[in-house]
Amino acid sequence: xxxxxxxxxxxxxxxxxxxxxxxxxxxxxxxxxxxxxxxxxxxxxxxxxxxxxxxxxxxxxxxxxxxxxxxxxxxxxxxxxxxxxxxxxxxxxxxxxxxxxxxxxxxxxxxxxxxxxxxxxxxxxxxxxxxxxxxxxxxxxxxxxxxxxxxxxxxxxxxxxxxxxxxxxxxxxxxxxxxxxxxxxxxxxxxxxxxxxxxxxxxxxxxxxxxxxxxxxxxxxxxxxxxxxxxxxxxxxxxxxxxxxxxxxxxxxxxxxxxxxxxxxxxxxxxxxxxxxxxxxxxxxxxxxxxxxxxxxxxxxxxxxxxxxxxxxxxxxxxx
Numbered sequence: 001x002x003x004x005x006x007x008x009x010x011x012x013x014x015x016x017x018x019x020x021x022x023x024x025x026x027x028x029x030x031x032x033x034x035x036x037x038x039x040x041x042x043x044x045x046x047x048x049x050x051x052x053x054x055x056x057x058x059x060x061x062x063x064x065x066x067x068x069x070x071x072x073x074x075x076x077x078x079x080x081x082x083x084x085x086x087x088x089x090x091x092x093x094x095x096x097x098x099x100x101x102x103x104x105x106x107x108x109x110x111x112x113x114x115x116x117x118x119x120x121x122x123x124x125x126x127x128x129x130x131x132x133x134x135x136x137x138x139x140x141x142x143x144x145x146x147x148x149x150x151x152x153x154x155x156x157x158x159x160x161x162x163x164x165x166x167x168x169x170x171x172x173x174x175x176x177x178x179x180x181x182x183x184x185x186x187x188x189x190x191x192x193x194x195x196x197x198x199x200x201x202x203x204x205x206x207x208x209x210x211x212x213x214x215x216x217x218x219x220x221x222x223x224x225x226x227x228x229x230x231x232x233x234x235x236x237x238x239x240x241x242x243x244x245x246x247x248x249x250x251x252x253x254x255x256x257x258x259x260x261x262x263x264x265x266x267x268x269x270x271x272x273x274x275x276x277x278x279x280x281x282x283x284x285x286x287x288x289x290x291x292x293x294x295x296x297x298x299x300x301x302x303x304x305x306x307x308x309x310x311x312x313x314x315x316x317x318x319x320x
Contacts, residue, residue, distance in 0.1 A: 019124075019176045019177070019178060019179055020125075021124070021130075021176060022230070023274070023277070023278065023280070023317075023319050024227070024233055024272055024274055024280055024317070025176055025182055025225070025227070025233075026174060026176075026182050026183070026184055026223055026225045026235060027124070027130045027174045027175065027176055027182055027184055029076075029079070029080075029082070029118075029120050029123070029130070029132070030074060030075070030076035030082050031076055031079050032076050032077065032078050032079050033076060034075075034076045034319060034320065035073075035074065035075050035076075035319075035320040036072075036073075036074045036075075036317065036318060036319050036320070037071070037072070037073055037074075037316075037317070037318040037320075038070075038071065038072040038074075038315065038316070038317050038318075039069070039070070039071045039072075039315060039316055040069070040070045040071075040282070040284055040313060040314070040315030040316075041067060041068070041069050041313050041314060041315065042067070042068050042070070042284055042286070042311045042312060042313030042315075043065075043066070043067055043068075043311060043312060043313055044065070044066065044067075044068050044286075044309065044310070044311035045063065045064070045065045045308075045309070045310050045311070046063070046064045046065075046307075046308070046309045047061065047062070047063045047064075047098070047306070047307070047308050047309075048061070048062060048290075048304055048305065048306060048307040048308070049061045049062075049304070049305045049306045050062065050302050050303070050304060050305075051302065051303040051305055052300060052301070052302050052303075053294070053300075053301040053302065053303060054301070059305075060097055060100075061097070061098040061099070061306075062095065062096070062097055062098065063095070063096055063098050064093060064094070064095045064107065065093070065094055066090060066091060066092045066093030066094055066106075066107075066108075067090070067091040067092055067093070068088065068089075068090055068091075068093075068311070068313075069088065069089045069090075069091065070086070070088045071086065071087050071088065072084055072085070072086045072114075073085045073086075073087075079120075080119060080120045080121075081117065081118070081119050081120075082117065082118050083115075083116070083117050084114075084115075084116050084117070084118070085113065085114065085115060085116075086113065086114030086115075086116070087110065087113055087114075088110070088111040088114070089109070089110050089111070089160070090107065090108050090109060090111065090160040091108055092106065092108065093106060093107045093108055093160070094106060095107055095147060095149070096149065097149055100149075102149045102154075102155070103149060103154060103155035104149070104155065105147035105148060105149060105155040105156060105157050105158065106147065106157045106158075107146075107147055107157070107158045107159065107160060108157070108159065108160060109142075109159040109160040109161065110141070110142075110160060110161070111138075111160050111161070111162065112138040112139055112140045112141070112161060112162045112165070112166075113138070113139055113141060114136060114137070114138050114139075115136070115137045115139065116134060116135060116136040116137065116168075117134065117135050118132055118133070118134045119132065119133050119134070120132050121133060124175045124176065128175065129173055129174070129175045130172075130173065130174050130175060130184070131171070131172070131173050132171065132172040132173075133169075133170070133171050133172075134168075134169070134170045134171070134172070134188075135167070135168065135169055135170075136167070136168040136170070137165070137166070137167050137168075138162065138165060138166045138167075138168075139165050140161055140162060140163065140164070140165055140195070141161075142159065142161045143161065143163070143197070143198065144158075144159065144161040144162055144163035144195070144196070144197035144198070145158040145159045145161070145197065145198045145199075145200060146158045146197055146198065146199045146200065147200055148199060148200045148201060148202050149202065154202040155202055156200035156201075156202065157200075158200060161197075162195075162197075163195040163196050163197035163210075163212060164192045164193050164194065164195035164212055164214075165192075165193045165195065166190050166191060166192045166193065167190070167191050167193075168188055168189070168190040168191075169188060169189055170186055170187065170188030170189075171186070171187060171188070172184055172185070172186040172187075173185055174223075179227070180226055180227050180228050181224075181225075181226060181227075182224070182225050182227075183222070183223065183224045183225075184222075184223055185220070185221065185222045185223075186219075186220070186221040186222075186223075187218075187219070187220045187221075188218065188219055189216060189217070189218045190216065190217040190218065190219075191214070191216055192214055192215045192216070192217065192244075193214055194211070194212060194213050194214045195211075195212050196209065196210060196211045196212060197209075197210055197212070198210070206252065208250055208252055209250065209251045209252055210248050210249070210250050210251070210257060211248060211249050211251055212246060212247075212248040213246070213247045213248065215244035215245065215246055215247075216244050217241065217242060217243055217244050218241075218242045219239055219240060219241045219242070220239070220240050221237060221238065221239040221240070222237065222238055223235060223236065223237035223238075224236050224237075230274060231273060231274045232271075232272070232273055232274070233270075233271070233272040233273075233274075234269070234270070234271050234272075235268075235269070235270045235272070236267075236268070236269055237266075237267070237268045238265065238266070238267055238268075239265070239266040239268075240263060240264075240265050241263065241264045241265070241266065242261065242262075242263055243261060243262050243263070243264060244261050245258070245259065245260055245261040246258070246259040250298065253298070255297075255298045255299060256296060256299075257295070257296065257297045257298070258295065258296045259293065259294075259295045260293045260294045260295070261293070262291045262292070262293035263291050264288060264289070264290045264291065265288065265289040265290075266286065266287075266288045266289075266309075267286065267287045267288070267289075268284070268285070268286045269284075269285045269286075270282055270283065270284055270285075271283045272317075277319075278318060278319040278320065279316070279317070279318055279319075280316065280317040280318075281314070281315075281316055282314065282315040282316065282317065283312075283313075283314060283315075284311070284312060284313050284314070284315055285311070285312045286309075286310065286311040286312070287309075287310050288307075288308070288309040288310070290307035290308065290309060291307070292304060292305045292306075292307070
């Protein structure tokens, strides 16, 4: 009971001290006619181990490493409604089997473009809290291809496309309760439409076509930002993602390829500096805690273990 009373008291205090929102704040919402551009270039590494279950086959550690450019272009139609476009690109993303002499392959190119909209139902000036609703669509514009590792001169490159379109609905609440402190929490669901992709086969073999069924993902995120002076900001965020079970079928052989549901947790840190009233420079760092899960490919069950993802880089925010 004491904890509940303390939490209510904290929220009331935060509401009572709501401050004017400025460019760079987590809760800032574009005003009518404003345009913003966000761009980040991060170096990311993802590593995991595959361990066949019940098979006399050694475990294999795989790694993906490269550069990830994310951009977002937003425009406010009104003080409460904005639209945005996201274009993200993977560059020199090298996939390899750790400790193997086999060739590497690249998984480069444009991700599925992102179209979205945000609506601010409440704002902290009148209600003491900012409450937003959003919709995000990720739309494939090219066929998805997965590269593969083969013997010398046998590997083939893939691309960065996702074979499934998706639609996300989210809601976000937060406030800036004094000049230096603010928070927000976000929750959302994602519907991944059924789709397909192609797996390249090394050494000029027959490519494998895979049909993927629809699935539902969900996430919850919380963020806090400290702005001790107008020019400098530090933000922390934690996101919990539930990745739904993925059922797929290889059409060439009618064999199933199933991936179990699992949870992934992502931590992010951003340091931002306001160079001038409409230009921010950023440092980004991300670290993930990724759970193990099982997959069944062509009748063979495999454990995906020791998954690690890390990223760091620089970015900019412009306001026009």
